[in-house]
Amino acid sequence: MNDLAVRLRGTTVSFTWAGALRGARAMLPIVPGAVAFGLVYGFVAGEKGLSVLEIALTSLLVFAGASQFLALELWHHPLPVAGLVMGVLVVNLRHLLMGPALLPWLADLRPAQAYASLYVMTDESWGASVAELRRGGRDAAFLLGAGLTLYGFWVASTVLGRAAGDLSGMIERWGLDYLTTAFFVALLAGFWRSRNDALPWAVAGGVAVAAKAFLPGTWYIVLGAVAGSLLGAWRDVR
């Protein structure tokens, strides 16, 4: 059962430049989508009255597209600080389950390496990292390299976006709004291990789709993932 157990079959996890570069390369296909999203964020933020400094600081410290957009919705002076923080927290809840999924890499790193890597973890860099881990990848710097690549493009594009015009028409024209989905579908297709996965996945996906209609933020991902994984664990262990 545990072919991926916490020590990756006894081999040690490494943390090298080569691994970081591999992670960076894995992000290149979605850079156009991330940059487009960032440019739009910067533009909308400018319209909402955020200064370049506020945009840069938000991207540097929060670095989470969906929650940054949510914060713009709530950005009226005087700022509803508690509402902003709660909203951002709810949108980012899914991250709580992503860290543990990378335990086979992170648990073997020095704490500074692990916690720095987690600072730049996004859905995309996490997804590619889990795929790399499943392929037997042992270089945990992959996560940091992938994350930092998106971090750089995100910060730059959100700042530039404030000076750019409204690009949403162009983004739709070139299908950039679909690029992230295309990326995740390709990852998912490469992710399949055995029929053993079918039931947990179906439950996770089904619960998530149903819950999305009712729940705020990313509660739907948390709920779906917990339901599917608990079912799988219960079936394996009972």
Add this chain to the structure above:
Amino acid sequence: MSWTSFLAILAMGAVTYATRAGGFWLARRLEPGPFLRAWLEHLPGAVFAALVAPMVAGAGPVGWLAAGAGFLAMRRTGQFLLAIVTGLAVYLLGQELGLPKG
């Protein structure tokens, strides 16, 4: 930038990092028994499915076709980039033909 803006951004960054680091922080402190190990084994796939299914479901008929094409391309060729390009191409074609989007 006002102090309130600065503090709000700082607080948003802090809670976001807490979600990124918190799961790992907690998980590495647990002594995993058989059930917890099995749960961690299933967690990545389940998070993945819960993330992707609503994304695809919400993309409308154009997105469904594109997702199907991208999925098949990946399964058949194992070429990641080709799968993305295939999905995107089908999406743009469907959009051009005026198929409904999400």
